Amino acid sequence: MDVTARPYPFARQRPFEEPPQWPWLRDNTPVARVKLASGDPAWLVTRYEDVRAAMLDPRFSRSIDRDGAARVDTGYQADRSSPVFSFGGSISEPPGHTRWRRIVAKAFTQRQADAMRPRIAAHTDEMLDAIEARGGRFDLMADFAYQIPIRVICDLLGIEVANRAEFTALASRLTRRDMQSSFADFGEALGGIGRYAATLIARKRRALGDDLLSKLIALRDDDESQLSTEELVSTVILLLMAGYESTAVQLGNAFFALLLNPSQLALLRARPELIGNAVEELLRWAQMGTGFAVAKFATANVELGGVTIPAGATVFVSLGSGNRDTSVFGVDADVLNLTRESASGQIAFSHGPHFCLGAALARAEMQEGIARVLARFPDLRFDGDLSDVVLSSNLFTYYPRELPVTVAGAAR
Incomplete structure (x- = not known):
């Protein structure tokens, strides 16, 4: 199989089915x-242990x-003079990133996520109350997933x-690609949310309150230094984007x-105590990205997987492929199995110094959201033919644009 002549990322034949490559x-x-869609060459890392390395x-x-970096064709006409290219520069690489992460990690803890869980549950129940009051049909994406x-x-x-x-409108314009039409539009949205964040931080x-942003403003590093306004603005924007x-x-x-795998949906309904492991398996199997998302630039020659990647090369590290590695997740790694014992080894949140700081919070949102929807609506079913679901797929995300479902009644 000659992949060097095939544009990357590779196409999926069916939702969440890994490309044969x-x-x-x-x-x-x-x-x-x-070879990227731009025509430029790049390197692709696919094996779990190499991805982690x-x-x-x-x-x-x-x-x-x-x-010299490969041109990543995102569908936008990029203007490299735009301030978008300098966004977050002070915290993107060591030593700035190391210091920033050391400070911010004091606020993004498991304890913080646990403390937020009652609020997440309350938000979820409030949305489900509204959905139940309307009755009948709703969109799991627009009416629920984007709301939590x-x-x-x-x-x-x-x-x-x-x-x-006002904040939600600005945040949506920045983060949701279905609300952007050009690179310039993204840049304008970035500027808008940046100005909003700067005003919020000044206030x-x-x-100071007891919210996380107030804690980030007050936190100090080991040398008693604090995050600058620029770093705080970047943190707010990164929080939104991530x-x-x-x-x-x-x-x-x-x-x-779950809708595509009714036996697994039935299992989770019957055994709601599986929700923790189920979310890990869903993160592994139904990952949001195409596997293309983590792009790297080799600053030196690097030997990886028995191959020397030359300095100046652009490298794409496929978390999606790593999450299907049969040597780690078993011979049935391409199958959704909510009882999979190795599911907690998934790398959807990345690995190493750029591991997602909000992973614990995201897990809490997914656990509360999924469990409460299934408990509230035991007869929830897709409204239509699942084969008609339109997937939004670009270099970085892969997800259904709409998920219309029907409910006949609610469980209390």
């Missing part, structure tokens, strides 16, 4: 050359807007209820996966 590459050429190696930089994470983020940032509509500095659409998409993918 992935298992072949893992078995034969786990670190391989591929690449995510740990400091010689692979996340900054891919360098001279933005409410949680507003709680974290301490945004008053009266100001949430918080004058009167915690809004990604969590919504992952929730939507989880429900779609």
Whole structure:
């Protein structure tokens, strides 16, 4: 199988089915050359152990807007003079990233996620009450999956209820690709949310609350230094980009996966105590990305998987392929199994110094969201033919645009 002549990312034949190139590459050429849609060459890492190694190696930089880097065709006409390309520069690479993460990690803890769980449950029940009152039919994406994470983020940032509509509109324009038409549009949205965040931070500095943003403003590093306004603005934007659409998409993918696998849906209904492991398996099997999303730039020659990747190369680390590696997840890794014992080893949240800080919170949102929907609506079913579901697929995300479902009654 010659993958060097085939544009990457590879196409899926059916939802969540791994491209046939992935298992072949893992078995034969786990670190391989591929060609991007732009025509530029790149490297692709597909095997679980190599993916984890690449995510740990400091010689692979996340900054891919360098001279000589492959052109990643995102569908936008990029203007490299745009400030978008300098966004978050002070916290994207060591030592700035190391210091930033050391400070921010003090706020993003399992304890924080556990403390938020009652609020997540309350938001979920409030949305389900409204859905139940309307009755009949609703869209799991627009009416539910996109609603939970933005409410949680507003709680974290301490945004008053009266100001949430404005913030939600700005956040949606920034993070939801279905609301963007060009790179310029993305840049304008970035500027808008940046200005909003700067104003919010200034207001918080004058009167700190007990929200997470107030804690981030007050936190100090070991040398007593604090995050600058620029770093705080970048943190707010990263929280949105990592915690809004990604969590919504992952929730939507989880429900779609369960609808596609009715025996697993029935199992989770019968055994709700499986929700913790079920979410890990759903993260592994129905991952939001195409496997293309983690792009790296080799700052030096790096030997990986028995291959030397040259300095200056662009490398794509496929978390999606790693999550289907049969050497880790068993010979049936391409099957959804909510009782899979190895599911907790999934790498959907990445690995190493860029492991998702909000992973514990995302897990809580998914666990509460899925469990409460299934408990409230025991007869929930897809409204139509699952083969007609339209998937939004680009270089970074893969998810259903709509998931219309019907309910005849609710359980109390």
